[in-house]
Amino acid sequence: MARSEDPGADICSDARRLLTPAEAAARVLATLVPIAGVETVPLGQARGRILRGAIAAPRSLPPFDHSAVDGYALAFRSAPDEDASYRLVGRVAAGRPLSGEVRPGDAVRIFTGAAVPFGCDAVVMQEHADVVDGVVMPRRSYRAGDNIRLAGEDVPAGADLLPGGTVIDPRHLALLAASGLSRVSVGRRLRVAVLSTGTELRAPGETLSEGAIYDSNRVMLLALFDHPAIETIDAGIVPDDAAGIAAAIRDAAARADLVITSGGVSVGEEDLVRGSVEAAGGFLTPLKIGMKPGKPLAFGRIGHAAILGLPGNPLAALVGAMIIGRQVLAVLAGMPAPVLRTLPATAGFERRVTPGRIEFAPACVTGRERDGTLVVETLGRGGSARLMPLTAADGFCIIPADIEQVSPGDRLSFLPMDRLGLYGSV
Numbered sequence: 251m252a253r254s255e256d257p258g259a260d261i262c263s264d265a266r267r268l269l270t271p272a273e274a275a276a277r278v279l280a281t282l283v284p285i286a287g288v289e290t291v292p293l294g295q296a297r298g299r300i301l302r303g304a305i306a307a308p309r310s311l312p313p314f315d316h317s318a319v320d321g322y323a324l325a326f327r328s329a330p331d332e333d334a335s336y337r338l339v340g341r342v343a344a345g346r347p348l349s350g351e352v353r354p355g356d357a358v359r360i361f362t363g364a365a366v367p368f369g370c371d372a373v374v375m376q377e378h379a380d381v382v383d384g385v386v387m388p389r390r391s392y393r394a395g396d397n398i399r400l401a402g403e404d405v406p407a408g409a410d411l412l413p414g415g416t417v418i419d420p421r422h423l424a425l426l427a428a429s430g431l432s433r434v435s436v437g438r439r440l441r442v443a444v445l446s447t448g449t450e451l452r453a454p455g456e457t458l459s460e461g462a463i464y465d466s467n468r469v470m471l472l473a474l475f476d477h478p479a480i481e482t483i484d485a486g487i488v489p490d491d492a493a494g495i496a497a498a499i500r501d502a503a504a505r506a507d508l509v510i511t512s513g514g515v516s517v518g519e520e521d522l523v524r525g526s527v528e529a530a531g532g533f534l535t536p537l538k539i540g541m542k543p544g545k546p547l548a549f550g551r552i553g554h555a556a557i558l559g560l561p562g563n564p565l566a567a568l569v570g571a572m573i574i575g576r577q578v579l580a581v582l583a584g585m586p587a588p589v590l591r592t593l594p595a596t597a598g599f600e601r602r603v604t605p606g607r608i609e610f611a612p613a614c615v616t617g618r619e620r621d622g623t624l625v626v627e628t629l630g631r632g633g634s635a636r637l638m639p640l641t642a643a644d645g646f647c648i649i650p651a652d653i654e655q656v657s658p659g660d661r662l663s664f665l666p667m668d669r670l671g672l673y674g675s676v
């Protein structure tokens with residue numbers, strides 16, 4: 251993976267002030283380029299994969315002029331034809347073209363999707379015509395082109411079918427298939443290793459000794475980034491031991507394009523991740539971000555791999571992953587950096603807040619204003635170590651960094667939980 255010569259220089263934060271989340275993301279993303287490597291996959295395995303180059307349309311869509319309705323194709327005598335009767339001379343169904351010629355004044359029985367015979371100008375819906383003794387009489391006049399879908403009106407041959415960076419979803423698959431493409435060239439999957447640091451951590455199922463807790467971040471982060479374009483690697487739990495963390499990070503970096511750690515990025519002497527990355531030959535730059543939770547993050551590189559250090563508190567790890575992490579993954583994987591697709595909302599609660607950090611507070615939708623705007627209420631207090639408010643929430647209420655008080659009726663933003671994941675779904 252190629253990056254700028256000295257990525258550390260780009261992301262060094264000014265220790266005296268907190269970065270806004272956008273500034274932090276911009277500094278981190280400026281150091282990254284998408285991973286190299288493409289592979290060709292059949293359409294059935296292409297959902298969620300990322301196009302690396304634009305695809306040109308190999309043929310026009312639709313490939314020929316066809317009828318939009320079941321009815322009668324009319325060959326005008328003049329344009330527009332005022333004579334209201336046509337002689338029925340044949341029949342054409344989808345996939346079964348007409349044999350024989352059509353002359354002015356003729357009509358052909360036609361069905362939706364059938365090729366419009368050469369010489370026919372318009373199609374009348376069968377409900378809008380009388381047919382008596384082989385004569386078709388439309389009940390109103392028609393203009394050339396009525397009820398005909400022209401070749402190439404959806405996509406002309408050679409046009410850009412899909413741009414590079416497209417994350418292929420079912421709509422794109424339909425377009426590729428309609429164009430006759432059975433395989434598509436996509437970026438190789440991004441390898442992302444996730445490891446938890448902390449002597450207190452145990453895997454669920456293990457016995458808890460005094461002072462120990464279960465590791466909840468790793469399974470959450472692995473699931474958050476589970477995506478067809480990502481190969482997640484579970485790199486386990488590493489105790490707070492500098493040599494052990496260095497070895498684990500070195501090992502993870504050898505297997506991954508991106509290593510994501512949680513824990514140990516704050517300021518205490520037990521926060522060993524930065525020193526361990528340096529001991530392993532890499533660098534890790536602390537980023538103090540004006541967001542709550544998720545203030546202490548770190549970003550750097552070890553060998554060919556990028557490394558993102560998330561805070562240990564579960565909600566802080568999730569918010570850091572959501573705001574910075576998923577952008578890092580998207581850029582490395584070659585997809586456009588995702589934007590936070592928030593909704594306007596009004597506060598249904600009152601709360602004093604400490605200015606300085608934009609807050610992502612778990613919240614529920616409790617109603618709607620008359621104009622349809624969502625009314626939201628935050629859930630509980632107690633900050634970044636709590637999981638219950640998070641699991642009960644419909645999403646995050648976003649409280650700006652520059653206010654001291656939220657009052658009922660204040661305009662805020664709301665990020666629905668189902669928009670959390672790498673691309674839309676969690």
Ligand SMILES: Nc1nc2c(c(=O)[nH]1)N[C@H]1C(S)=C(S)[C@@H](COP(=O)(O)OP(=O)(O)OC[C@H]3O[C@@H](n4cnc5c(N)ncnc54)[C@H](O)[C@@H]3O)O[C@H]1N2
Binds near residue numbers: 465521543546
């Ligand atoms: N003196 C200061 N102390 C702290 C500051 C600060 O600015 N000055 N910042 C606080 C903030 S904000 C956060 S967030 C945390 C971040 O701490 P670390 O990233 O160093 O994380 P740890 O200390 O290792 O752990 C914090 C907390 O989370 C628990 N944890 C860790 N890993 C997991 C996991 N995988 N699953 C579940 N829980 C986990 C850990 O046991 C701790 O309780 O620092 C504050 N301190």
Ligand code: MOO
Binds near residue numbers: 542544545565566633
């Ligand atoms: O950033 Mo810490 O995340 O406030 O808990």
